[in-house]
Amino acid sequence: MSARTIQGQKNLQDITTGSPHGIGGSPLRPDGTLKVKGEFAYSSDMWHEDMLWGMALRSPHPRANILSVDISEALKTPGVYAVLTHEDIPGSKYYGLEIQDQPALAIDKVRYHGEAIALVAADHPETARRAVKKIKVEYEVLTPITTEEQALNPEVHGYVHEPHEYKSHGSGNICHSQKLVYGKGVTDEVKALADVVVKGEYEVGMQDQAFLGPESGLAVPAEDGGIDLYVATQWLHVDRQQMAPVLGLPEEKVRLTLAGVGGAFGGREDLSMQIHASLLAQRTGKPVKIVYARDESFFGHVHRHPAKMSYEHGATRDGKLVYSDVRLVLDGGAYASASPAVVGNAASLGNGPYNIPNVRMEAIALYTNNPSCGAMRGFGAVQACFGYETQMDRLAAELGMDPVELRQLNAMSEGDYLPTGQQIDSPAPVAELLRRVKDMPLPPPLDLTNLDIRELPGALSNTSHGEGIVRGIGYSVGIKNVGFSEGFDDYSTARVRLEVIGGEPVAMVHTAMAEVGQGGVTVHAQIARTELGVEQVTIHPANTEVGSAGSTSASRQTYMTGGAVKLAAEAVKYALIEKGRKRYGWAQNDLNLVGGKVVSESAGVLVPMVDLLGDEAIDLTREHHHRPTEAFDKETGQGFGHVQYTFCANRAVVDVDVELGLVKVVELTAAQDVGKALNPLSVVGQIQGGCTQALGLAVMEEIIVKDGKVRNASFTDYLIPTILDVPPIPVDVLELPDPNAPYGLRGVGEAPTVSATPSIVAAIRQATGIALNRIPVRPEHLTGTL
Amino acid sequence: MRVTFTANGKPVEADDVWEGESLLYVLRERVGLPGSKNACEQGECGSCTVYLDGTPVCSCLVAAGQVQDREVRTVEGLTDGEELGLVQQAFVDAGAVQCGFCTPGLLVQTDALLDRSPQPSDTDIREALSGNLCRCTGYEKIMDAVRLASARKCQKVGTSE
Numbered sequence: 001m002s003a004r005t006i007q008g009q010k011n012l013q014d015i016t017t018g019s020p021h022g023i024g025g026s027p028l029r030p031d032g033t034l035k036v037k038g039e040f041a042y043s044s045d046m047w048h049e050d051m052l053w054g055m056a057l058r059s060p061h062p063r064a065n066i067l068s069v070d071i072s073e074a075l076k077t078p079g080v081y082a083v084l085t086h087e088d089i090p091g092s093k094y095y096g097l098e099i100q101d102q103p104a105l106a107i108d109k110v111r112y113h114g115e116a117i118a119l120v121a122a123d124h125p126e127t128a129r130r131a132v133k134k135i136k137v138e139y140e141v142l143t144p145i146t147t148e149e150q151a152l153n154p155e156v157h158g159y160v161h162e163p164h165e166y167k168s169h170g171s172g173n174i175c176h177s178q179k180l181v182y183g184k185g186v187t188d189e190v191k192a193l194a195d196v197v198v199k200g201e202y203e204v205g206m207q208d209q210a211f212l213g214p215e216s217g218l219a220v221p222a223e224d225g226g227i228d229l230y231v232a233t234q235w236l237h238v239d240r241q242q243m244a245p246v247l248g249l250p251e252e253k254v255r256l257t258l259a260g261v262g263g264a265f266g267g268r269e270d271l272s273m274q275i276h277a278s279l280l281a282q283r284t285g286k287p288v289k290i291v292y293a294r295d296e297s298f299f300g301h302v303h304r305h306p307a308k309m310s311y312e313h314g315a316t317r318d319g320k321l322v323y324s325d326v327r328l329v330l331d332g333g334a335y336a337s338a339s340p341a342v343v344g345n346a347a348s349l350g351n352g353p354y355n356i357p358n359v360r361m362e363a364i365a366l367y368t369n370n371p372s373c374g375a376m377r378g379f380g381a382v383q384a385c386f387g388y389e390t391q392m393d394r395l396a397a398e399l400g401m402d403p404v405e406l407r408q409l410n411a412m413s414e415g416d417y418l419p420t421g422q423q424i425d426s427p428a429p430v431a432e433l434l435r436r437v438k439d440m441p442l443p444p445p446l447d448l449t450n451l452d453i454r455e456l457p458g459a460l461s462n463t464s465h466g467e468g469i470v471r472g473i474g475y476s477v478g479i480k481n482v483g484f485s486e487g488f489d490d491y492s493t494a495r496v497r498l499e500v501i502g503g504e505p506v507a508m509v510h511t512a513m514a515e516v517g518q519g520g521v522t523v524h525a526q527i528a529r530t531e532l533g534v535e536q537v538t539i540h541p542a543n544t545e546v547g548s549a550g551s552t553s554a555s556r557q558t559y560m561t562g563g564a565v566k567l568a569a570e571a572v573k574y575a576l577i578e579k580g581r582k583r584y585g586w587a588q589n590d591l592n593l594v595g596g597k598v599v600s601e602s603a604g605v606l607v608p609m610v611d612l613l614g615d616e617a618i619d620l621t622r623e624h625h626h627r628p629t630e631a632f633d634k635e636t637g638q639g640f641g642h643v644q645y646t647f648c649a650n651r652a653v654v655d656v657d658v659e660l661g662l663v664k665v666v667e668l669t670a671a672q673d674v675g676k677a678l679n680p681l682s683v684v685g686q687i688q689g690g691c692t693q694a695l696g697l698a699v700m701e702e703i704i705v706k707d708g709k710v711r712n713a714s715f716t717d718y719l720i721p722t723i724l725d726v727p728p729i730p731v732d733v734l735e736l737p738d739p740n741a742p743y744g745l746r747g748v749g750e751a752p753t754v755s756a757t758p759s760i761v762a763a764i765r766q767a768t769g770i771a772l773n774r775i776p777v778r779p780e781h782l783t784g785t786l
Numbered sequence: 787m788r789v790t791f792t793a794n795g796k797p798v799e800a801d802d803v804w805e806g807e808s809l810l811y812v813l814r815e816r817v818g819l820p821g822s823k824n825a826c827e828q829g830e831c832g833s834c835t836v837y838l839d840g841t842p843v844c845s846c847l848v849a850a851g852q853v854q855d856r857e858v859r860t861v862e863g864l865t866d867g868e869e870l871g872l873v874q875q876a877f878v879d880a881g882a883v884q885c886g887f888c889t890p891g892l893l894v895q896t897d898a899l900l901d902r903s904p905q906p907s908d909t910d911i912r913e914a915l916s917g918n919l920c921r922c923t924g925y926e927k928i929m930d931a932v933r934l935a936s937a938r939k940c941q942k943v944g945t946s947e
Contacts, residue, residue, distance in 0.1 A: 038821020262887030517885025
């Protein structure tokens, strides 16, 4: 790429910042200045001389056979350079994260509303839009498979993927399933031990990641026949791994550079426009940019699995859990995406952070003709948390116990076992987190004599002056794993270079980590400062020139790529000290790099690093592997399946306008153990942001799908929380180190998204007395006008 | 068509503009000002907020032809010379920027709020920013940033008077 042709490219070059802050401090983001100046180049900002605009034709039907596709009129449109169908794909026609079951362009049939069928490249987005409309597709429309009942009865309703084309491990319309039996399972003998039994059926709607930066990128054809792609993603190397076979190219000819990412939350784990833009660039020989509009974004990425869950808990009269019997049915939609791993999480984490001596669990993901579902923040642990936490509240009510005390009585702690048989071998302060949120001061009660109606439910709509408002309080706690599980070797790579620039030692950190907003680049610089005793750190653009950093997901990047930066920086430090030993004959074993100098704890300052380095650069690359895990047994769910666990507890205070069914969350408190806060400001920001997405799921966010069709693909109709909907979020951060993790840290991003939703629903339940077994809770659920 | 207007104090000219293009498209794709963002392009998210003759608008909802001979100020025009402007600096300092895609719109909207109301209450801030979606932060650090910018602005006014 020549720098002159892409505008606003400053974050595609090195960014150097100076700060005294190593880990534990909160230095400013290295990319912050570019972002507030509008100079940070997001993937949708990529621009190239002579570039074309790509656009996809998408299916209006959730299930149909394609009888014919006529592209002739579209091709004749002035300004159109190419129109492609699956017949034009040079390599493999399928891709997928875990199972390659998704065609890059539909082949003879469509399996969900919005599936891409054909591509257009044109000189203007409007030309492309018009050409897309001129593609004539003849469909034989079929009745979509949209429910569990239909999916599990293929003899009557048919298959989403025909048995002969089936690529998943399951069968019929089951994409993946995982059973689990712990203790004695659930038998008559076990059930007889319970004095009290609580049963419930729960439902979770389909949530969208709704990142603000739409799927987008620029594919530039290279002279060597390869493709240079500038893109917003969560994992550059797995994109490349999926792209190369489809493009008919060796991986080394598919070079990816991370452009600015406008949020991700799991929605960028799967490919969106990567293959499409590259195919068009290959065909036309010109750079091709694709930017989804918001409606296309709703069709262009997977969502959080909607769930139907059945929970039964038995307990003794004094509140000790005896058994749980659980079935979780997740709707995976048309293609597998991350469904198998989501199922694994749901099965292994779906009993919550509780000691339950006997467990029977089954989790399945279905293939249907609904939108595909896969990764979203909380990944398989979110849906179940709503189920088991609602059960805990109901059980407490049944027993006449305080709901927090019941949870604390059954809370797991270090040394206890999960229902997978895995022992928790680092701190698990579940009861303590609950105590902390309970002990925080409550917000003042509603004062009807001194009201600002903008703070009431309904807010700016002026719907209440205080009448009909009832306050409620609810609690919840949740568990999430960190890192990839079930035997996956989830490594990260980092390259660190130390050299003298302008008379000062400067560290450069180069990884392929996708910075999606979480602040990984800030933390990388802090780690380099801590390990190398420098102030100036350069963050190299993330690309595929260095080894994989794994995905920015599963709360894993600070642990995994942060760990790799630590290893590489330590290697550079040892190499520099070794150089000094050779030159100066140092014998001390207490050498370190501090404040730009080599320092001996006993002998003091030995030499400035600049003198020791001279003109030489030390440039080393290291991989960081977490401790190995193992697959869960298919029938019993037993196994050392997860790397690390993370816990968050919440208290929600809500005001409900019981006449209009409007909810205002007044305060949402969080307490979370983060092991070690490498950057306290970012840690709190992650927890607050995570709580907010949980708030969205509790009271507003749902993709409405009717007969397989998405009905609300816009920000007008799919609501995410605004600043009026989100209350103050006080955060209490615990730091109990995990001895297995770099610096003792614990992944942060997802636990609050798992745990916060049920606390809000519990608070609404307390205010209204309504059961509320489905989320999101909508006004009609509260007013009975459904 | 040709559209000429003032962007951040400088005259700009865009040729071959299709009549259906928005001001946002012209800024981003034709005149080299991609700072204003394209998150929804239907006036719901506020990411594309710019000043048009001094009033904050969603530039995705303004047709390119409507800006003929008018003045536009974007996030790129909020700097104080080479330095960050007061609102920009407060957003960086308070940790209000994560992915940053909503930030340009929030900066313009906050700048407008503090211009008309230098010491807004928390409820005033929430009302003023209710048209700007953020998906990362949970808004807490954005509240902090606006409070910080307000305090610094009042201090600055106090010092200069």
